[in-house]
Amino acid sequence: MTPGARIAAAIEVLDRVLSGTRAEVALTNWGRANRFAGSGDRSAIRDHVFAALRCRRSFAALGGAETGRGLMLGALRAAGTDPATLFTGEGHAPPAPAAHEAGRAPDTLEALDCPDWLAPPLRAALGPDFAPVMVALQHRAPVFLRVNLARIDRASVIARLATEDIEARPHPLASSALEVTSGERRIQTSTAYAEGLVELQDASSQAVVEALPLTDGQRVLDYCAGGGGKTLAMAARARLRLEAHDAYPGRMRDLPVRAKRAGVQVRLTEAPRGPYDLVLTDVPCSGSGSWRRDPEGKWALTPDRLAALQAIQALVMDRAAALVAPKGVLAYATCSLLREENEARVAGFLSRQEGWLPTLQRRFTPLDGGDGFFLALLTRC
């Protein structure tokens, strides 16, 4: 496909996304209907689509409309490319830009791709980091690996990956973290991955698990395990009696296979029974810290949805707290940047429940390199 044809395909996919189809679904459907497109074409179209979704407001202003076509016109203008060079109308390229599609300069919040209603809470949470964080969220996230330190060290894995044309370097956020600098697309077919020596996991996610007070022999519950990213990271840290739970057990369906690959044992439970030495609650949240990976989430969040999430977070904390042993730890984590889901939830918990001591609160933002994350540790007195 020519560069212009790839843009035309991205416009088609974006129009579907703007009318309510999830980007992954719209991309898959486009691929099925256009089997002639090669893997290079598909990944280029995917990159166009996700870049446009990360920068939806600014590109819409620059492109003169919040449509697939407007977003792609805006994308080219943002990159300093005259759209007329690719919007030629020749072959499968989109028709040339019309006079009414000249677009305009975005205002301050548009330029930061920040929804208006979210600017005050994000400013309150991030202070002087507000604008730099919003700019970071306009860019693609780095690819990180978690080295299974129970089985191999970072230097050996870097050498092993290099033999499969994957370049990676240590990342300072966690002792297990590697940032992949080339060959990202080969990771899941590499032998290091197949043998459970590495897992794909964001560096802040790894840092969160590294901050947990885990020691051999502890009974530990991952209360919101999902796919089990943090469950497996905990298993690599110490010899634990580890259990995984999720309100939607289907979300844990890949966990047994992943645990086997990593060489660890995890018991799945639908009805956890304490007491546990540590319960991790990686609660459902706005995902505002990971909008680089899931840019649709930024535009889909509403005040009502945020309020509903806060209620779920409080409920999960209360339920999980009941499972923690005396002197045990409740670990509360989100991939949110918002105080409403972080510090305020911890304060709410402490106002409802007696006998807990907050021992750590730590926030990560994309300026640290990984996703935005929050971790609080609460020790039962």
Ligand SMILES: C[S@@+](CC[C@H](N)C(=O)[O-])C[C@H]1O[C@@H](n2cnc3c(N)ncnc32)[C@H](O)[C@@H]1O
């Ligand atoms: C942020 S995700 C967890 C991600 C996972 N810990 C990881 O590292 O891959 C939150 C999870 O909480 C689960 N969840 C939602 N409501 C819950 C509840 N009331 N109790 C337990 N889990 C819940 C969701 O199904 C979802 O899998």
